[in-house]
Amino acid sequence: MRNFYLLDINLSTQESKVVDITEIFKDYIGGAGVATKLFVDTCKGDIDPLSEDSSIVFAIGPANNHYPVITKTIAVFKSPLTGDFGESHAGGNVGLAMYQAGFHALRITGRAQNFSYIEIENEHVKIIRADSLKNLSATAAERILSDKYSHINIKSIMKIGPAGERLSPIACVGVDSSRHFGRLGLGAIFGSKNVKAVVIYGEKYWDTPRTKYNAFYKDLYKKITQSELMRKYHNLGTAVNIIPLSKINGLPVRNYSQGFFEGADKISGEAMADKHLSQKIACAGCQVGCIHIGEVRIMFDKENHMYKTKKVSYDHEPIYSFGSNLSIDNSDNMLLLLHEVERQGWDVISMGVTLAWATEAFQKGLIDQEHTMGEILNFGDGETYLRVLEKVAKNANEFYTDLEKGSYYCAKKYGGEEFAIAFNKNEAAGYLTGIMTFLGYAVDTRHSHLGNAGYSIDEKLKNSETSIEDRMKELYDEGIWRIIYTSIAGCLFARRVYHKDEIIPDILNAIGFDGYNDKTLWNIAKKVHAMKWKFKLDNGFDFDDLKLPKKLLHIMTSNGLITQEEFKKGVEIFRGFVKEDLKLIEE
Amino acid sequence: MVKLIKVVNRDQCIGCLSCVFACARTWEHVVSPDMACLTVRRYPGTEGAFSIRVCYGCTDPDCAHACPTRALTPRDGGGVIFDSAKCIHCEDAPCVEACISKSLPWNEKEKEPFVCTHCGICANFCPNDVLVLVEAGV
Structure with missing residues (x-):
């Protein structure tokens, strides 16, 4: 087996070192497994996530860059949004740049003395003053750094927008123009460390394995590019879900008031493509090309026919959070809102859901025009939402400052907890398909739709008599499999290509990472699952606090009405799985 | 018949680097986008596009003219043939400098150019028909 290295950077002491962590890779594979292990072993309990001692760990897997669509980088940190385990995944070039720089894991601790960005060229680290980047939009910061490093063809730029500098707990880290470590507030941690950006590049590489590797690659390449398995992502992208979900009452509309959107055909994948x-x-390293860039043309001087064009990436979640859930069917307005979110560097789901809460709170009289500085919040009014985002960006008053702290915080302060659609403080993704969706958000360690895909169990088991016990077991098993897959840092869009018996051990074996089978990988994933949960429980998470926002009890989902009792039962079943897994690391 | 690799649909490139990885994998037996006979200039994201730089198959190649030892000589039908034994590994890489389209990458490890043989493996692994192998002169 090859050696794997961690680049360990302490911003406070301005020191960095390369550490051989091959043994950790052997035990935890890479990606989510290795990042979790490195993080939980060094993160002290009760730490303030925005303090100097807080750390961020990034990790890729042993197969990154070696196979199609194994392209992700996993970030693990303590979330300033939830106060417990933070994990977020991003694509772009980070995984390739880290590999070329010669390390499979990167840890950043401490705080830079001055507002800075970090340059990593192979193992050489520079912390560079960057006062001129202060308060710049995420997009402008990337443009400038991209220009500064224009002589480097392959590089990665991770950066934050002003939201991260303001320590918004829903700030994200943007990656290479259109990818993100979106969820759970990594952007605020960058901001707290005085780090605007990280630029990574290098010249290292590994020899190609001579055995079965080329044959595996070719086979996977064919599946990725020619089979139906990936067509959805290659074609319209995840936005293809909009109309089908709306048709089955599964698309959240007007802050989860219903699952059918009357304007779905105007913001659907088809409409966006047209x-x-x-x-x-x-x-x-991914031949699919799922990143869909939308363009909107704006006339800014009618008399002289002067136009400007704004471009921003879109897929299902942004369309849900700034389209259907705000009742916006004007796709121009929706893209302009997404563009502003991109510039400021907020997590698009969290900000969209928080605006939806604010609109309902306004309509119910919990907040008024004094709070909004005269704005009247109406679902569907994209132009007002644009002004609202500008006011949030300026922190124009206390209310607008609060809005970038997320819906949970706002609902606690202003009321309306029953319609703040968040699970353990993390705003929900775009599905109203049934109880398993919400149980999925609730019991995933990062409270994401991507952790266990509860929505697909809702869709698969629609009208089925399968018991809640069996559904929860399926949810748990999918979550464990996803820990394996994210430990090799695969993109979840390609899960159907890699989701079959023995394929992961085989591809690992072909690159010399041998000695694993489905069973050993499963056991590793369960241990990683336990480590994540131990961190959560040690940092204040309590299963008893999980509940469905009351509003959802009265909304018709794709699978009918849902109950708090069933939700609680599902959580209890899952708590039992966690209890069992915890024994693996207690022994 | 001599074949040449051609960029026929530059604007269909998605920047996946599949072509450069295929070249490096096949000829250099490494996993790297920097050890290949072609490069993809990335202007990624929402503000740009991609530009594929692979040997243009010149019939009177500037790189061959610039080579002081005739390690690079014109190939029938276009492009160049590289004789590694004649290469003196110039510090200033005049062959690379001479190729104004930056289509002749430099092998930092061996201190010599990466010379495309127009084998077509990059086109085989291009998912969007950006590159094709064509008959010279057609």
Whole structure:
């Protein structure tokens, strides 16, 4: 087996070192497994996530860059949004740049003395003053750094927008123009460390394995590019879900008031492709090219026919959070809102859901025009929402400052907890398909739709008599499999290509990472699952606090009405699984 | 018949680097986008596009003219043939400098150019028909 290295950077002491962590890779594979292990072993309990001692760990897997669509980088940190385990995944070029720089894991601790960005060239680290980047939009910061490093063809730029600098707990870290470590507030941690950006590049590489590797690659390449398995992502992208979900009452509309959107055909994948799609791009090493770039043209001087064009990436979640859930069916307005979110560097789901809460709170009289500085919040009014985002960006008053702290915080302060659609403080993704969706958000360690895909169990088991016990077991098993897959840092869009017996052990074996089978990988994943949960429980998470926002009890989902009792039962069943897994690391 | 690799649909490139990885995998037996006979200039994201730089198959190649030792000589039908034994590994890489389209990458490890043989493996692994292998002169 090859050696794997961690680049360990302490911003406070301005020191960095390369550490051989091959043994940790052997035990935890890479990606989510290795990042979790490195993080929980060094993160002290009760730490303030925005303090100097807080750390961020990034990790890729042993197969990154070696196979199609194994392109992700996993970030693990303590979330300033939830106060417990933070995990977020991004594509772009980070995974390739880390590999070329010669390390499979990167840890950043401490705080830079001055507002800075970090340059990593192979193992050489520079912390560079960057006062001129202060308060710059995420997009401008990337443009400038991209220009500064224009002589480096392959590089990765991770950066934050002003939201991260303001320590918004829903701030994200943007990656290479259109990818993100979106969820759970990594952007605020960058901001707290005085780090605007990280630029990574290098010249290292590994020899190609001579055995079965080329044959595996070719086979996977064919499946990725020619089979139906990936067509959805290559074609319209995840936005293809909009109309089908709406048809089955599964698309959240007007802050989860219903699952059918009357304007779905105007913001659907088909409509977006017809009207706005200007380009598709890919993460390094992925032939699918699922990143859909939408373009909107704006006339800014009618007399002289002067136009400007704004471009922003879109897929299902942004369309849900700034389209259907705000009742916006004007796709121009929706893209302009997404563009502003991109510039400020907020997590698009969290900000969209928080605006939806604010609109309902306004309509119910919990907040008024004094709070909004005269704005009247109406679902569907994209132009007002644009002004609202500008006011949030300026922190124009206390209310607008609060809005970028997320819906849970706002609902606690202003009321309306029953319609703040968040699970353990993390705003919900775009599905109203049934109880398993919400149980999925609730019991996933990062409270994401991507952790266990509860929505697909809802869809698969629609009208089925399968018991809640069996459904929860399926949810748990899918979550464990996803820990394996994210430990090799695969993109979840390609899960159907890699989701079959023995394929992961085989591809690992072909690159010399041998000695694993489905059973050993499963056991590793369960241990990683336990480590994540131990961190959560040690940092204040309590299963008893999980509940369905009351509003959802009265909304018709794709699978009918749902009950708090069933939700609680599902949580209890899952608590039992966690209890069992915890024994693996207690022994 | 001599074949040449051609960029026929530059604007269909998605920047996945599949072509450069295929070249490096096949000829250099490494996993790297920097060890290949072609490069993809990335202007990624929402503000740009991609530009594929692979040997243009010149019939009177500037790189061959620039080579002081005739390690690079014109190939029938276009492009160049590289004789590694004649290469003196110039510090200033005049062959690379001479190729104004930056289609002749430099092998930092061996201190010599990466010379495309127009084998077509990059086209085989391009998912969007950006590159094709064509008969010279057609």
